[in-house]
Amino acid sequence: MSFPKPIATTRSATGIPTGRLAIWWVLASEVVIFGGLLGSYVMHRLGHPEWADAAVHTNTWIGAFNTFVLLTSSLTAVLAHEAAHDGDGKQAAKYLMMTIGGALTFLLVKSVEWGIEISHGYTITANGFWAFYYTAAGLHAAHVIAGAVIMAFIARDAWRGRELQRVELIGIYWHFVDVVWIFLFPLLYIAK
């Protein structure tokens, strides 16, 4: 970059690096977004005992496999941060690429899963349960896609030894996406 960084990038009144404080603010707002959505689902689910008859059609094994994929990608994300902390940009980039691989696996499994469900007539308009199922998992999948795209840019920079602090920032975001799925999994797949 030929132009100087904005002053907010380097200034920190809180003692927390500005970028990290910003990502936590993003996540604080995400807590309300996902919390509101999942909270609404739980309230409707408790008010509609008949939804249990729709929930039996979700595939616990697919959900469990995707949980495994996201947990593993969280490990590689934190190992990327560890490598960046050591100043090893190339190693950090490799771990980030593995994390992106996890994201792609997750999305591939999800699209196959949705394809099967939609072909069986379980569409977003079938009833309230499926409406929440596709909305909640869809909003989550959008976060997976966004995270993977941003991670690719950060991996490219990290490979060249630039902006290594961003590896931690995308990691914090990625773990949050993992946490959301940790709650979605029992809500949509285990509670039958």
Add this chain to the structure above:
Amino acid sequence: MEEKHDTRAFVRYYRKIYFLLLILLVVSVAGPFVEIVWVTLITAFGIALVKANLVVQNFMHLKWEQRLIRWMLMASVVLMALFVAGVAPDIMEHEGQLWVNQAAIAAVERGIDGEQAGGDGAGEAEADVEPAEPAEPTEFSVQAAFNVACALCHGQAGDGTGPAGAALDPPPADFTDPAFWEMRDEERIFTAIRDGAAAVGGSPLMVPWRNSYSDEQIRELAEHVIGFRPEG
């Protein structure tokens, strides 16, 4: 972050957390096979909380982070809890003192089966047809409908003293007042209920009810209102 950073120790530590997470995942999947409801609830949601906490504290480094971040997240969680607590009674209950959620009651009674029999592709066509008759499952009672649609403003006795009507300007009509009936017949009452009072030159604060009740039901409501007319 730390004075002296031992990378290898941290990598070992992260791996340990990861394997712990995998063990917890296995437990949460195995839970429902015990087929006891409270065991499933604990292995599903209790373990989700434990897993989320492990990720947030260790992978997201919250445990080494400044306290400010905890307060920020706490504020979000509290706001979310307030929202849930505030609307929970309206969503989880389908009937209150002065309201009835007829659509929700009908959905519970109708169940899921009718919409998705077999789940072999034929389900979708049925799903489009089924919701066409949600009005039937709860029987229409003119008194109940009056309580829900009218009494809030016009009062249980039809004298215009309902709790929600006190603040309205112009005030809700008093059906027991002979002057009110000088200009009105059943047809006009019917139209006012169906299309809103503004449709007959009255207050726009009285909304139309045609989306909530059928014409026959509105006819019954109009007859019920006529019942408040003083003799003579």
